[in-house]
Amino acid sequence: MTDLPSLRQERRLITSIPGPRSLELMARKREAVADAVANTWPVFAARAGGGIIEDVDGNHLIDLGSGLGVTVVGNAAQAVVQRLTAQASRFTHTAFSVTPYEGYVKVAEALAELTPGDHAKKSVLFNSGAEAVENAVKIARVHTGRRAVVVFDHAYHGRTNLTMALTAKTMPFKQGFGPFAPEIYRVPVAYPYRWPTGPDNCAREAAEQAIDQITKQVGADNVAAIVIEPLLGEGGFIEPAAGFLPTIRQFAADNGIVFVADEIQSGFCRTGQWFACEDEGIVPDLIVTAKGIAGGLPLAAVTGRAEIMDSVHAGGLGGTYGGNPVACAAALGAIATMKELDLTAKARKIETVLKSRLALLAEKFDIIGDIRGRGAMIAIELVRDRTTKEPNPEATAAVARACHQAGVLVLTTGTYSNVIRFLPPLVIGEDLVREGLDVLENSFAQAV
Known part of the structure; x- marks a missing residue:
């Protein structure tokens, strides 16, 4: 009961993000769809499965958002x-x-x-x-x-x-x-x-x-x-x-x-x-x-x-x-x-991968104020200063934007718009989670 075995489970960028076809479709979207319907990522999907979204330009993007937490079993599960x-x-x-x-x-x-x-x-x-x-x-x-x-x-x-x-x-x-x-x-x-x-x-x-x-x-x-x-x-x-x-x-x-x-x-x-x-x-x-x-x-x-x-x-x-x-x-x-597939157990494994790596990132980047969540529902809260805990929405947006440009979908959230959340499909390969976290670390280095 796996999803789309023909969709290779690897990040692959063959254009800039967003690519030319996505940009063309975004222009059409602006003409036809109400502006109030905003997009986290101006990238149009063509196929998806496992932990990968393939866009209309042929890029393979790591999905750490699951369509706002929906595709627990992945996209197009058999x-x-x-x-x-x-x-x-x-x-x-x-x-x-x-x-x-x-x-x-x-x-x-x-x-x-x-x-x-x-x-x-x-x-x-x-x-x-x-x-x-x-x-x-x-x-x-x-x-x-x-x-x-x-x-x-x-x-x-x-x-x-x-x-x-x-x-x-x-x-x-x-x-x-x-x-x-x-x-x-x-x-x-x-x-x-x-x-x-x-x-x-x-x-x-x-x-x-x-x-x-x-x-x-x-x-x-x-x-x-x-x-x-x-x-x-x-x-x-x-x-x-x-x-x-x-x-x-x-x-x-x-x-x-x-x-x-x-x-x-x-x-x-x-x-x-x-x-x-x-x-x-x-x-x-x-x-x-x-x-x-x-x-x-x-x-x-x-x-x-x-x-x-x-x-x-x-x-x-x-x-x-x-x-x-x-x-x-x-x-x-x-x-x-x-x-x-015993996806409860898979969620717990994903938690181990995410939290262990995020703890290392918190040692390196002091704007990470808190790591929390359970299973494959994990978040980091970004602050300007760990003592005052003042929210840092600007850095949050910058890190997410850098991840997106590198082909990794992450979502931001929180009352103060200063939380990056990780909601991968539970069928994602651990190698993709780890690669996504590599991109996250590079994004922190660029944005901070």
Whole structure:
């Protein structure tokens, strides 16, 4: 179940980056596509597989971004392609709410098996992570009869009106798009690197502050849901300090609050476990998944306790395209690939390669303030000074740009735009990861 064996797994530059064909297509893009749709890299893809993207100019580029964390099983994984092709030849759409089909049921059964907890579970399928988060909130509100939703500093949950309200960062996600949905309350998250009194106090103090704010400013009995990423994504790959998540989860349980784990970016083997919340034994009431679930096709899910999921009236959840049969077939192929190739173990190996080399880079370049993350979801935070920890977005952009020009795709992120994140496909060869890190080191030397 490997991807595109004909696509050589090596970096190869035959033009400048971007090349002439990509530049031509970018000119057409500027004429036809809204300027608000920005591009990290002005390079047009022709093929992709394993850890390589081949652009329209024939360059082979190392992919350390996975299409924003989506291609966990790589691009064009054989099991994904085979199953979606077979399904597309039978039918591409009926609307599950009109004429159901087995693929939707099989995906729901797989999610019940894979997600944490041995309780009875049910799922509903959607198209995007934001859509799934929004529906998780709807489910929690109906189940509890409450309206308030608690989210955290540095959170990212999507671009719909409600999920923009849940998201912490203004630019580029929220600027100018308000007013936003009401009854959203934000509390501190345990961010060890930037906690004022240091990492040792972070979990306890952050949990105390969060619970105090909820209790005093909202009222626990008014809260329908607490929504959190077990490993924060767009906020900068923040790992909440150990103990923080269990404390918040227990507070939710003690107060009848639905605990929602947003595993859109961290799920499906990405962090070295099937789901990041397993790291501290968290069993959420609802878990939201997307990105890696379907090998690149649009699919998302809310999976949760059967009694919570069934609290919504018939017809209250769904949508025309949610759980599209072709996307469901792709998901079943992706999950089969994850199991066959033991991609949780592969993610842990990638973590070892990344963290060991990044630690050496941190000794050499003192603008690297922090290294964090788990599995194949690793980040470095860049600062002007390690004492003040002042964010350094300019250096972050310069390093990323130098990597891109050398044929390695890296992504930047973080509330302060000063984090470089590494999200390679889990099927990438370790030799490509190491070569990508060589390029990163040279990029630091050029940019700093």
